[in-house]
Amino acid sequence: MSPSSADSTAPAGPGSAAHVVAIFVYDGVTLLDVAGPAEVFKEANRFGADYRIVLLSATGENVTSNLGFGVTVEGSVCSVPAPDTYLVPGSSLFPRTPVPRELAEAALVPTARAGRVASICTGAFILAAAGLLDGKRATTHWKAAHELAHRCPTCRVEPDAIYVRDGTTYTSAGVTAGIDLALALVEEDHGPDLTRDVARSLVVYLQRSGGQSQFSAPLQGPPPRSPALRTITDLVTANPEARHSLGDLAKHLNVSTRQLTRLFHDELSTTPSRYVEDIRFDLARAFLDQGHTATQAATLAGFPSYEALRRVFARKLSISPAAYQRRFSTARR
Template sequence: MSAPHRIGILVYDGVTLLDVAGPAEVFKEANRFGADYRIALLSPTGADVTSNLGFRVAVDGAVSAQPGLDTFMVAGSDLYPRTRVPGDLADAARTPAAAAGRVVSVCTGAFVLAAAGLLDGKRATTHWKVAHELALRCPTCHVEPDAIYVRDGTTYTSAGVTAGIDLALALVEEDHGPDLARDVARSLVVYMQRAGGQSQFSAPLQGPPPRSATLRTITDLVTANPRGDHSLGALAKHLNVSTRQLTRLFHDELSTTPARYVEGIRFDMARALLDQGHTATQAASLAGFPSYESMRRVFARKLSISPAAYQRRFSTTRRAG
């Protein structure tokens, strides 16, 4: 019989409860199918903490009292993309990570790992909204904003919201093989492995608006009518500026090109149409893609799946008739 696998989850005041409960539920469910995960909730001092929802979280002890963990996991929080990670929290992560078999972060837990120097020179990910901030704080880290999770050696980082569940399933599969992991996924009614990147769930429409009124005129135009003629020349003519000047505006304010911006808006529109039950051909036409094939190429690049595969996996409603 294999030895128990000891998992320590670092929690602290303001910790996102789902980042703790989601992965823990995966490991607990795996025990029903033959695994032997022993989970301990640990805080920097051993004192109980208060989650982001205001709930008290009872801990099993101080993180320093749990040496030699098989898996050391750091949950995320909304606090630390906005402010610096306190030194005592970074210190609380550094020592157990050095001795753990593998080190894992969920969502913005990556900021704690980065503050502890545990992501230096490594590939990593976090929630797409704060990936740029992580890259600024850890300049030697290669941040991959479109990944659901990233493994670099024995360090694992995951994206936002439910991506911690995806990563936990991947760890279960690594430990016990695909059959047991598949049983856990079925029991929890989640996908065994989500295809594509985190960009499945990020929307350009939700990004920061352009600073200049000039560029907002163009982005509003594209958003209001994705099917229109939004070639570089047409957009520049609409503003009575040169194509070079318009390209520079997009680069400086949105870090993209006009063509990529238009493509992103059309992609979001097409995805919403597929979710509503439109056929792929209808979605391509209504979203303004020149052809189904052009839409398929965008889906393949952004999600690594076809529009039809996306619709099978992710749409939950269908139009009547």
């Protein structure tokens, strides 16, 4: 990757100044954390935006990505006077090892002049090491959320969010969530219509809600250890719209409702009814993304009524199903 490839953006129009997106890179940086957001900004230029993408390293020397590919930079962190947007990608090195002090100090340099600062995935560890997350809400990859909370005890880590905004500081979850965050930043700059064009061109979601879960309910945590409970979770996952009352599920295993509830609590830290609700919630979101009405989505996903679906959306995302569909569904013609 080189400035010529990352910076293949439209030139600034007459009398206008390009919006500078500075991306901090270093040895071991996750290449997709760099390329994903950069592609969003580059694609936005095709629809009328004016972003200039600049890759920066601590010293201005080229770096090597996690894939072993060389990354050619345009300059050091001191070479851009005032980036409008400053991105700090992540690395598999973190959270396994502490962030070197010199890396955190270098990453801190552009923040004093940047209009907004954002991290991709475990780039949040670099922001935290630089003191930029103290007292703020933040997220990172769900596997690393506990470690981030440990290293930054004054930070309120939200492990199940796609991205989090706290003032002019943004943090995002793993890998592809950087694309969601970049789309959100483009929408801030240019509104939903242009962003919809970008999403459609890239064949991705218009943008997932910042509060949307990082992963589907069946993928949260390890699978059940006991074959009996695995039977129940497989049954619910395969046919979530069927009747799955506590009594019905217990009869399926020929156990008491109390014993089934204890199994769910011990192995999945949830209840049978909440597990069924989570599966149905994910399915309803998928139906909304496909263009079904909220009432249709509720019925197809197995909710007893639209009102039941609305209450779950309000509790999980703080928006209605209709509002979710308007803002976060897949871009469609």
